[in-house]
Amino acid sequence: MTTRRKPVPSTAAARLLREERLLRASLLLCVGLASLASADACADAAAGQAKATTCAACHGPMGNSTNPDYPILAGQTARYLYLELRDFKEGRRSDPRMSPIAAGLSRQDMLDLADYFAAQKPAPVTVKADAAQIEAGQKKAADTLCTMCHLGEFKGQNEIPRVAGQYPQYIVKQLKDFRAHRRTNDAGNMTSVTKGLSDQDIENLAAYIANLQ
Numbered sequence: 001m002t003t004r005r006k007p008v009p010s011t012a013a014a015r016l017l018r019e020e021r022l023l024r025a026s027l028l029l030c031v032g033l034a035s036l037a038s039a040d041a042c043a044d045a046a047a048g049q050a051k052a053t054t055c056a057a058c059h060g061p062m063g064n065s066t067n068p069d070y071p072i073l074a075g076q077t078a079r080y081l082y083l084e085l086r087d088f089k090e091g092r093r094s095d096p097r098m099s100p101i102a103a104g105l106s107r108q109d110m111l112d113l114a115d116y117f118a119a120q121k122p123a124p125v126t127v128k129a130d131a132a133q134i135e136a137g138q139k140k141a142a143d144t145l146c147t148m149c150h151l152g153e154f155k156g157q158n159e160i161p162r163v164a165g166q167y168p169q170y171i172v173k174q175l176k177d178f179r180a181h182r183r184t185n186d187a188g189n190m191t192s193v194t195k196g197l198s199d200q201d202i203e204n205l206a207a208y209i210a211n212l213q
Helices: 011-032 045-059 078-090 098-103 107-118 131-143 168-179 189-194 199-210
Strands: none
Touching: 045 107, 078 098, 078 107, 131 199, 168 189, 168 199
C-alpha cells in the first residue's frame, strides 16, 4: 500500500498563507484594543514630562537612551508605549527592571508618559554593520512581510512599534525572546514571524532596521 504525500505549497502559496496568518493576528489584536480607542484623549504630555524624570536613568534624557541595553523611547508610538507599560504592570510582559516600576503606575501615569515620549525626537544611533549584512536584512524583511505591520521605513503605527533607528542589540534580544516564547504579549504575531528566523537572519534584520534613521 502506498502513502499519499501531502502536496508541498509553492513559494507563492506559502507567502499568501503567512500573510493571511499575519492579518488574522492583527485583526484579533485590533479587536482586543477597541476599548482603548479614546485612550489618547486624556493623555497629558506636560504631566508625562514631570513623571519621566526617573525614566531618564535608563532610557536617557527625553527617551534617547545611550545604553543599548535599554530601548530608545523617543518618537515611539504612544499607543504602543501605553500598552507595553500596561502589560508590564499586569504581568503579560516581564522584566526585572521594568516590572517593579510599572507596578506603581496608574493608568493616567502610563497615558501621560506614553504621550510625552511619543512627542520627542529620536536621536540617531551609531551602528556598525557592513553593506552585505544590511542588504541581507532588507531582503529578509521583505520576505517576512515586516512592513505589512511596521509600515515603510519601520516607523510603526498605533500599537505596532517604531523600530527604525533602534539599537540593534535590543532588536536582536526582542526577536530572540519572541522566538523562544520568552515574550508573548503580541497575540502570537511576532512568535509566528520569528520561528523561521535563524540567528544570522535576526542579526541581519537588526543591522538593517537600526540603520533606518
